[in-house]
Structure formats: structure tokens, C-alpha cells
Amino acid sequence: MTQPFGRRDFLRQSFAFSALATLGAHSAFGAPAMPSADPSSSHYLLIGDWGRDDSQVAQAQVAKTMAAYASQQAIKTEALLFLGDSWYGPMPHGVDDARWKVQFEDMYPKSVFDCPVYSVMGNHDYQKMPGNKVEIELAYAKKPGTRWTQPALWYSYELPRKNPLMTVIALDSNVPMGHRDDGVNFTLTAAQLAEQTAWFKAELEKPRTTPYLVVIAHHPVFSNGPHGDHKLLIQEWEPLLRKHKAHLYLAGHDHDLQHLEFESHPTSFVSSGAGGADLYTLKSDKAFRGPFAEKVYGFSHLEVTKQKLTLRHIEASGKVLHTFSKTPEGVLTLGA
Numbered sequence: 001m002t003q004p005f006g007r008r009d010f011l012r013q014s015f016a017f018s019a020l021a022t023l024g025a026h027s028a029f030g031a032p033a034m035p036s037a038d039p040s041s042s043h044y045l046l047i048g049d050w051g052r053d054d055s056q057v058a059q060a061q062v063a064k065t066m067a068a069y070a071s072q073q074a075i076k077t078e079a080l081l082f083l084g085d086s087w088y089g090p091m092p093h094g095v096d097d098a099r100w101k102v103q104f105e106d107m108y109p110k111s112v113f114d115c116p117v118y119s120v121m122g123n124h125d126y127q128k129m130p131g132n133k134v135e136i137e138l139a140y141a142k143k144p145g146t147r148w149t150q151p152a153l154w155y156s157y158e159l160p161r162k163n164p165l166m167t168v169i170a171l172d173s174n175v176p177m178g179h180r181d182d183g184v185n186f187t188l189t190a191a192q193l194a195e196q197t198a199w200f201k202a203e204l205e206k207p208r209t210t211p212y213l214v215v216i217a218h219h220p221v222f223s224n225g226p227h228g229d230h231k232l233l234i235q236e237w238e239p240l241l242r243k244h245k246a247h248l249y250l251a252g253h254d255h256d257l258q259h260l261e262f263e264s265h266p267t268s269f270v271s272s273g274a275g276g277a278d279l280y281t282l283k284s285d286k287a288f289r290g291p292f293a294e295k296v297y298g299f300s301h302l303e304v305t306k307q308k309l310t311l312r313h314i315e316a317s318g319k320v321l322h323t324f325s326k327t328p329e330g331v332l333t334l335g336a
Helices: 057-072 098-105 133-140 190-205 231-236 238-243
Strands: 021-023 042-047 077-082 117-119 155-159 166-170 212-216 248-251 257-260 268-272 291-294 298-304 309-315 320-326 332-334
Touching (some): 190 238
Parallel strands (some): 021 332, 042 077, 077 117, 212 248, 248 268
Antiparallel strands (some): 155 166, 309 320, 320 332
């Protein structure tokens, strides 16, 4: 049985401990120079919280920079990873709503991103306005020829599809926590949560042949943003991430870019929720708990090889703000 951790001890910033983090050529708080991505690696772009219904200006800027970045780096994107809150506001025409073409198909065009787009549900995806957007998104994934990939509320897959390097477990983090269930905002039922938890544990217990384990959900377990740390996910999911030595936990929800490390924890906690919705002011400074958190629009680039995975946070202007890498054994390098 996993023993509960002491919260005060656990929430130290782990980059202060030289045994865990090896600093690269740049400070943990410095902005790395534009990296030279290896085109022969496996490449993925991550965004969350992008689908505003009232304005697509910021979303379009981020999407344009994603396309320019992929071209500049001469990389083939193996998949896009959408971290939830893909659709704010109503979608009155369901799978045939014009927003699918304007804000998905044309915004992230197949001519640039000819790859699957793996998605998880965010809290705004659960809004009934009045239609059920959860059902709409799951139904859109079944349309012939679509790149939108969301076979269930929780599912797993391996990437890249040929000679996979990472096992990805995609979860629905919309757990019951006293949220309203009044026909506008709602979450998983208690029964669904129990079913997902049992499935999650079973997936983690399966023999893994890939060098990396990545877990994706909309809500961060830990966050410097205004939503803060998620008490129920800390209770239910953090011990599993620790036990099974997950390399990354990727989330959105707080509208910013973050990377948090904690003493002796095998998992790097990453937030990439800056895809187009209004930005949030950070609650905790990165100097207190980091190594990185910024209130900026942008996306993230995950590059994977057998030797290491590298994650880069990239501003909507195209500037690379923060970089770190991790080996299969869990050795972390900042500014790599």
C-alpha cells in the first residue's frame, strides 16, 4: 500500500536538489535558445483550452505559430494532443456544427497536421448548452475520415504507432467535487469515477514494452494557477503516478504554461492550457514552486526518442520559453 506523503515536505521545488535535476546550458528560469529538433525523432504538439465561441483571435495566433514552428523545424507531427476544454459555449448543430470546420478542421489543417488528434474532456466540454457536448465530441470521432480521436471518456494508446516509444493513458478528470449538476455544468457520476479508477489501475498494471509512460487529463494534479492543486486527484491519482513511475502528467485547465517538479517524485507535471481562451493570472510564483510557469498564450512540443523525451513550452510569438528532457530512467535535465 502506498503511504501518504507529507504535504509540506512533498511540495518543495525539486530543481533545488542536484541529485534530481541536472541544469543544462541555461538557468532553470532562463529562456532557452531556439532548439534544433531532430526530424528523425517522434514529434507531438500539445494544446488545451482553445475553443472559445466568442473570439478565435488568440486561438488562430497559436494555431498559426504551431504550423510555422512545425515547418521551421522540418518535423512531421505524429499526433496532436488536445488537453480538454476544446469547446466553450454552445454547439447547436452537433456534429454538423460549423464550428467543427472553422475551429478544428481549418484551424489545424490536415495539410499541415496529417495525423490523429487525441482529445480528452474538459469541464467546459461537459457543459450542456443545451445539447450534450460530450456526446457530440464522441460522435464526431466516429465520422469517416476525421482526425478527431476520442473513442471513449478514458482510453489508452501507444505512440508512435510504428515502433511505439510511449504508452499514453488518457483520463477524464471531471470528477465529482461538489460541482453543480443543474443541466449546465456536470461531471462524471460516482459510478463512472469508480469504473475509471479500476480501469486506470488495471492499465498501469499491464506489462509495458515502451520506455515512457505518459498520463493525460484536463485538470492538473498540481498547479500554480488560480485553480490550485486538485485535492481529489492528489488523493486518488498521485500515488499511482508515483508507484508506476509515470514520466509525464499532462494537463490544461489553468490558462497558462507550467512545469512543476517535486522532490523525489518520478513524474514531471506539465500544464499547457494556453491555446486560445482568456489567460489566468498565476497564484504561485515559479520562484516558489517551479521550475516554470508563465501567463502567456502558446503550446507545447514533445519530442521523443529511445534515449530521452524533450518537452518545450513555446509562446504564441514562436519564442521557446522553457525546455526540459527526461530519460527512460527518469533523469531530468532542465534547459536541455
